[in-house]
Amino acid sequence: MNLHEYQARALLKAAGVPMLDGDVASTPTEAESIARRIGGTVVIKAQVHAGGRGKAGGVKLARNPSEAADEAAQILGMTIKGLDVHKVLVVPAAEIVTESYVGLIMDRETQRPVFMVSSAGGVDIEEVAAKTPEKIVRMPIDPTFGLYPHQALRLAFVLYRDFTQVKAAAKIMAQLYQAFVDNGASLAEINPLITGPDGRVLALDAKIVIDDNELFWRPDLGVLRDDSAELPSEAAARRANLSFIKLDGDVGCVVNGAGLAMATMDLVKFYGGEPANFLDIGGSSSPEKVIAALKIITADPHVKAILFNIFGGITRTDDVASGIVAATSQFKVDVPIVIRLTGTNEAEAFRILGGVGMTALSDMDEAVERVVRLAREAA
């Protein structure tokens, strides 16, 4: 789950990371009063889950409260990379002497949190990584032992020579690491970490991504989710515990397992069709999930035919069959449904479907070929 900058700031601030005062606003009036409280020139920053906000015009300077209101009004009406801006962050404009990058990711390869720091901060760190990887120092941290003081110090020495700044940065490394661990993050970064004319080290912008698996037992983090930052169908799917991604085709897909779901999409393409979505109902699926999945897919007017591709392992195919029967009795599905079921409890599943006059196939290629043909016929 992506956090907005203002949310990430709050988590880092709670961990003790020094940063400029600032607050979030939903209206121009709010932005104005925050700007008045702060005094002087402020920056108004769009709070959307998208990179390149500056280039898109989502970050503006305002020299006084009334300019702040105007700029906030402008930005609050914007759409950046398809996402509506509902909130802006108002912070003092900082005089910047140096800009660094400090990031922490959960790394697959080392299976542990990895620090990445670079004195080339403030710009797109991925560009730095691609063009001048030697400018990024990486350090894996063993979560068993945590971040040791000497590790924080070594990272800080990458960024600064002045020992006061080194000590300040080392402290921030420790605070960032703690925030990362305590909030079950998969990414936490400060970019840029700046020094001002007074030599102070401050975090200017923050980004945190929370591991979705943490949310189950961390309702305090779950409430940070901004539903308005997602497509309605994707938000609905998430609430139903479905992995769903909207695509541009016309063949709706309901599959169990991410790998099989991707292979199904690949096969739809192979047979000349275009998938309308990626949808994984997950391992232990209930009839309710199937109903929710059908509702979400049939809400998409582009969908011309729907394919169920279920290979039962931990998923019981009879549960899926019951779900299909229940859904089609609850609401009318206007497009043809092709069902492929095999595996755990498949005899029972075929019996359930047969009970309402539905049939199912056992072969994936056969099912995909048929649903692609039906979609093409309907188009």
Added chain:
Amino acid sequence: MNLHEYQARALLKAAGVPMLDGDVASTPTEAESIARRIGGTVVIKAQVHAGGRGKAGGVKLARNPSEAADEAAQILGMTIKGLDVHKVLVVPAAEIVTESYVGLIMDRETQRPVFMVSSAGGVDIEEVAAKTPEKIVRMPIDPTFGLYPHQALRLAFVLYRDFTQVKAAAKIMAQLYQAFVDNGASLAEINPLITGPDGRVLALDAKIVIDDNELFWRPDLGVLRDDSAELPSEAAARRANLSFIKLDGDVGCVVNGAGLAMATMDLVKFYGGEPANFLDIGGSSSPEKVIAALKIITADPHVKAILFNIFGGITRTDDVASGIVAATSQFKVDVPIVIRLTGTNEAEAFRILGGVGMTALSDMDEAVERVVRLAREAA
């Protein structure tokens, strides 16, 4: 540093360990009002750093507030194993169904905290350990990983069969472990851990010993020290950063290093003398420490002669010499002093002593023989 029961209770309570309500009193009136607040029969417990309080009459039942005042008055006037009772703990009298022992020690051999639990609690656990060691289950905990849930559960299953009690005890194990680690303890125990008629699991008595090395950076724990529980000379030595133990002989000893100090005592005995104390001025000693050491030793009227035995390594013998010179110029020392100095900066040390007409020996046996003879002559 030993904590009193009421202090240990406070630390465990802060960690979440369930225990009966209760409070500490310094006067019979305070005890009376606590007893009134609690209601019913209470237990009045002497707060002294000594085992066997019950047998010494330091733990009494009181059926009402006025009895509580009477018993508190009695106990507050007692001396248990040489220690005056200044405080009593007043707690409700518990109805006990089962009594267990739960302890955590920092273990030399495994170099880690070790849990010891036994369903034979409530009595002297050292007796259980000696007579029926199979009744104590030991489990070392790797502090890198901390106490895992399954370890807490295994320990709890040693004590209880009822799963509700097992879960409650496992939680207490985790809380005890956290309190142990967070407070830098070398020992933390609950004895007894009881179940009452309602089945609840409660800590009835608590004991915590803090590692002295923690106190330097933990002033919050340092304030828990009860100076009145020590001999005045030992308290003075501790404040001067000296390791000092009062003994019954007449040869005062000032030595650097615990091993050499013990060997010096052994040699005093070997030559027919009796050491008046163990005193280690430590590794990096300053003249101030020497002055403090001399003051403490000369305050003991039994001391008939004083031996300095200093082998310089990290200790600079010239610092010690300066300290002896400064001390003897500040106050009169009525008993003879035998000085043995060798090692780091010894030439300078001899020069300093020579400057005030003092001499020193280089050989330990020679010095010990001489001080024993001088003490015997003075006796």
Added chain:
Amino acid sequence: MSVFADAGTRLLVQGITGREGSFHSRQMLEYGTRIVAGVTPGKGGQTFEGTVPIFNTVADAVADTGANTTVIYVPPMAAAAAIIEAADAGIPLIICITEGIPVMHMSRAMPFVRSRGVRLIGPNCPGLITPGTRTKVGIIPGNICSPGRVGLVSRSGTLTYEVVNHLTRSSIGQSTCVGIGGDPIIGTNFIDCLRAFQDDPATDAIVMIGEIGGTDEQSAAEFVRASVTKPVVGFIAGQTAPKGRRMGHAGAIISGASGTAEEKLAAFEAAGIGVMRRPVEVVELLRARL
């Protein structure tokens, strides 16, 4: 012969009385797996299906039954602790089926698992099955498998069944099928399995099923090139997935230039791995190599 699980497997089931645990334990028993014990704290002393003794702790279960393999079905929030409990009890092979374990939990559990020198398969995986000895540990449907000499390793669950199904229907039996799981942090990777199959005298050819995201398939291809003499055929799911979107589980994400299907397929081809464009092609590719 086979890898990881065989006739010598004495299986413990952690979470045997839960919904998933009890369902799949019955399936494993029916298939023929020797389940010697179950663990559910607080239910020690009871039995499962009248035959399998239940213990309060893994240590008790191991002491009493000599279990040498464990399969974990406990809920996500307790699963990493269950892995650690099993490792602490000295069980040399741990298979964790549970999906949805926080990655931070796994990041903390792995150093412990490694410190005990035990093998973890998963989490978020379907487990493994050795049809020749009727040994199933996990959730792979037994009825789609058949004894034979093809080893299979996969990051995916259901996609594995799809491929195994094609093999069985074409009378190509399997030595062992292993699902390693698609989570960011897993205990056993492609290379571990490839090495085991290479060393297994009962395996003649290997099928590996990967997906987009990460670089495990590329490393595995390099390992095949350098150290595997048996024929290998491979599949990559997500060839048509839009870039930069996360597909279902954390494994399936394309970050930056790394981990695209094209890259992985190129690595397969460079290593001499036969590339399946559709799951069904596994049959003809293997036939051509056996």
Added chain:
Amino acid sequence: MSVFADAGTRLLVQGITGREGSFHSRQMLEYGTRIVAGVTPGKGGQTFEGTVPIFNTVADAVADTGANTTVIYVPPMAAAAAIIEAADAGIPLIICITEGIPVMHMSRAMPFVRSRGVRLIGPNCPGLITPGTRTKVGIIPGNICSPGRVGLVSRSGTLTYEVVNHLTRSSIGQSTCVGIGGDPIIGTNFIDCLRAFQDDPATDAIVMIGEIGGTDEQSAAEFVRASVTKPVVGFIAGQTAPKGRRMGHAGAIISGASGTAEEKLAAFEAAGIGVMRRPVEVVELLRARL
């Protein structure tokens, strides 16, 4: 030859600019020890005594100077972190002089030290000295030592000097003298040193100096009986200490029945170790055995 430190020692000093660190670094340099680097964070780029380069981190120092041994003089609250930093930088031999480190810190540091496979001597120890190569690491006064063929290991600091002094004055030189420290948790124990001396061709006899408290001397005696063929003489300090009182450092406490001087001396005698009743007796006991 010798143990742990010799002509190949390239020494780093952690805390080289502090009061104790600078004093003893000068002493070590004077004695002849090759100090190749110092570490004091924030003073990187400076030099100590005009010759020894100072670095901000141990990793920098190792990269630049190839230091293979480190000695730690930093204050107690930072000392465990300094041990960990040295181990993390891959220095195979760490000597920690610092006294007063919280035991919990050491309990956390030791698993890290072991995970890196490095040797820690101390903490709260005087270090070691090999007179034959003029290599001194720590605070043992060089002037009391002389080259020779007796190895010495001790839990005590100054008591060690006392014994070494007797040896030197009687023309019995030392191969290496090691102080292992008296804290509850130490990195290197008696047995580690006995094994090293037994294996060292330059050592003909061994002196071990223990004290009351704990069971290390008993275990060491058992090791001597089983595995040491060279003559060993031993001393136990605290024979007259009152029971149940803590003497100076945590090592010297008699808890329960275990760790009394009588017990330890009995173990020594049972193992054929020559027992010194006074430090000075080390000379005649060794002479009788050499």
